[in-house]
Amino acid sequence: DAGVIQSPRHEVTEMGQEVTLRCKPISGHDYLFWYRQTMMRGLELLIYFNNNVPIDDSGMPEDRFSAKMPNASFSTLKIQPSEPRDSAVYFCASRTGVGYGYTFGSGTRLTVV
């Protein structure tokens, strides 16, 4: 099992540009989560999906953020336009409907300059 796969690992972009982060969950996992981690705020849940349907997006900070899950094996988190305060590590995680163990990806380190 390859685990949760995120791409890119690092992204440096200029303020105002569109950024797209990608995630491939573990096969058979029906929940997918996007988290953001910063030194100041720690790990924050942005949005989660169940069976490809967004269930709770109350953590999405602004309309500049959007997330999609077109099928069970792929999700994207898009920021448009990006701002320096969006700089953080973005994690994708997945789990099955049984138990509490999330499996996290290795994250995408985003720097907006």
Added chain:
Amino acid sequence: QKEVEQDPGPLSVPEGAIVSLNCTYSNSAFQYFMWYRQYSRKGPELLMYTYSSGNKEDGRFTAQVDKSSKYISLFIRDSQPSDSATYLCASPTRDNAGNMLTFGGGTRLMVKP
């Protein structure tokens, strides 16, 4: 007040020491608690989870919940340099299905050889 709080550390101990990592939570309705370990530049990985009060042991790790004082602890026996990481406690603070974990800020542990 944050829902789940931890001392950020760093906590530095010699190899072989017993380590105690602690977490407090604000809402007595929380029922499930998890400990995640995060190595530098990696995603968090689930170490243990426990329900309600009492102890749970897994090898060198023991998780303890004291609901009367809203206190969660993780003990590491015979600590090793490979235990050096950030330890995060978490609880599903908005639903007991475990779909929306709230994380503490993490405690950084350093085990010196």
